[in-house]
Amino acid sequence: MNEGLSAKKTFSISSVRTALIFVFFILIAFQPISDPDFGWHLKAGEYIVQHLDVPDANIYSYTNLDYRWPDNAVLSEVLFYFLYIGGGHSTVLIRLFSLAAAIALFLFLVPNTYIYRKDEAGPRKMLFEDRVLLALLGLAVTRMLFYVNPLIFDYFGFVLVLLILERYKVLGEKRLLWLLPPIFFFWMLFHSGFLVGFILIGLFLFSELLESMRSGVRSVSELARKLSFPFLITLLSGVVTLLGPYGYRLHQDSFLITSSPLMRDIQYWKPTYLTISSNPFYAYLILFFVLLVATRRKLPFRFFLYCFFFMGFAFYAFRFMPFFVFSTIPVLWSIDKDKRIHVPVFLFLIFLAVAEAVIVHNVATHVVFVPKPQAIRELFEEKNIFVNDAPVRAFEYIKTHPMPDRMFNEFDWGGALTWYYPERKVFINGNMVHWKDVNGHYIYADSNAIKGAKENWRELIRYYGINWFLVRANTPISTVLSELPTEWANVYRDEKAVIFVKK
DSSP, X not given: OHHHHHHHHHHHHHHHHHHHHHHHHHHHHSOOOOOTXXXXXXXXXXXXXXXXXXXXXXXXXXXXXXXXXXXXOHHHHHHHHHHHHHTTSSSHHHHHHHHHHHIIIIIIITGGGSOOOTTSSSOOOOOHHHHHHHHHHHHHHHGGGOSSSTHHHHHHHHHHHHHHHHHHHHHOOGGGGGGHHXXXXXXXXXXXXXXXXXXXXXXXXXXXXXXXXXXXXXXXHHHHHHHHHHHHHHHHHHHHTTSSTTTHHHHHHHHHHHHOGGGGGSGGGSOGGGSTTOHHHHHHHXXXXXXXXXXXXXXXXXXXXXXXXXXXXXXXXXXXXXXXXXXXXXXXXXXXXXXXXXXXXXXXXXXXXXXXXXXXXXXXXXXXXXXXXXXXXXXXXXXXXXXXXXXXXXXXXXXXXXXXXOEEEOGGGHHHHHHHOTTSOBSOOTTOTTOBOTTSOBHHHHHHHHHTTOTTHHHHHHHHTOOEEEEETTOHHHHHHHTOTTTEEEEEEOSSEEEEEEO
C-alpha cells in the first residue's frame, strides 16, 4: 500500500515537473518573428515561385546591379513563402513551423545522439522527462540563434550528420553512411552552412585515423580498408553540393562571407564575448566542464575534438555557438546515465542549481516573462513588417506618398523594405555585407560612411545617385542634412525615423 502511494506520488511529481518544463520550452520556442533579414528571404521565395527559377543577379538593390548573387537558401525561402501565403499573409503557420522544428530538433534528434556504450545491444530508451530536460537546456542556451531563419536547417543538418556518425561508430551501421550524400544535397539547397557538416566529418575521420594507429593498425592497406568507405562517402557528399543551381559559386560566396572582415560588424558574427545575451552560453560552458570534472568523465577522442574545435568556433563567432551545444549534449546525456559524482554532493548540487538558475533567469527575463502582447495579437493578423523596432509610420508614409527612385536606408531596415516596399529598390540589406561593385566599393562600408557623415559622404551620395534618405532620427547624417534645408527637405520625422528628399 505505502509503496503504491509512494510510486504514485513520485509519478505525480515527476509528471508535473515534466509538464512545467515542456510548457516553458514551448514559451521559449513560440516567439514573434523579428528578423531583419526575413523580408528579403520572403521576397526571394516569392520570386522563385513566380518565375519557377532562382535569382541569378541582384534583385533587391540598385547599388550593385551587376552583382551575380547566388541565393544560398533557395528551399528555405520557398518554404517560408508558402507558409506565409498559406497562413493568409500572417505568421501563424511560420511560427507553428518554428515550434515544430524546435520540438523535432531538441526533443527527438539531439537526445538520440548520446554516446552509446559498446557493451549495449542497442540504444537505450530515454525517458520523456530526460528528453524534455535536455531539450529545454539546449533551446535555452541557443535561443538567441534559434528563430525563423535558414540557419535552422544548418542545425538539422549538423545533428543528422552527428547522429549517423555515432550510429556508424558505435553500432556499426555502415549503411547509414549512404544517407550523407542526400542530406548534404538538400542541406545545400536549404542553406549554405553545410561546410560545418564536413568539418564534423573531418574531425570524425581524423579521430578514427589516430585511434586506428594507436590500436596497432600501422599498414597503409589496413587503414585504407577501414577508412576508405567513409572517405569515399564524404567525397561523394562534397560532389553533390556542386549540383545545385549555382554550382561552385555557392561555395565561393560562402567563403567570401566567412572571410570578410566586414561581417564582424554583424551581431551574430561577432565573437561571443562581444555579443548580448551570451550569459546562458557561458553558464552552459561552465556546467559542462564542471560535470566532466565532477564525474571524471573521460571523453571519447572524437568528442574531445568536437568539444574543443566547436568551442573555438563559438568564441570566434556567436553564430557557431549552437554547434558546440549540439556536439556536447550527447556527453551530458552519458554523464547523466553514469551518475558518478566524485566531489562533495552538496557542493555539486549548489553549483548545478546556480548554473541552471543563470540559464533560466536570462532566458526567462529576455524571452518568456517580458510582456509581448503582440505575440498573440499578430498571430492571425496580416503582417508585412518583420522587425520589431521598424519605423512603421515612416514605412506607411513612403507607401502612400510618391518618392524618388534612389533611397538610402538603414542596413537593418533593408530586409523589411525589400518586402514591404517593392516599388523602390533599397540601398542595402542584410545579404550585402560582403558585396563589392565593379569599382571596388564595398556597399556596406560606404553605407556606414554615409550614415556616419564621414568626410566623403557627399562624394558617396553623388557616386550612388542618392536622392532621398530614410534613416533613424538623431544619426550623424540626419543631423547634417537637417542643417542643409536648401539642399534637403525634411518631409517626415517621428521619434524613430526621418525622411529627407533632395531638392
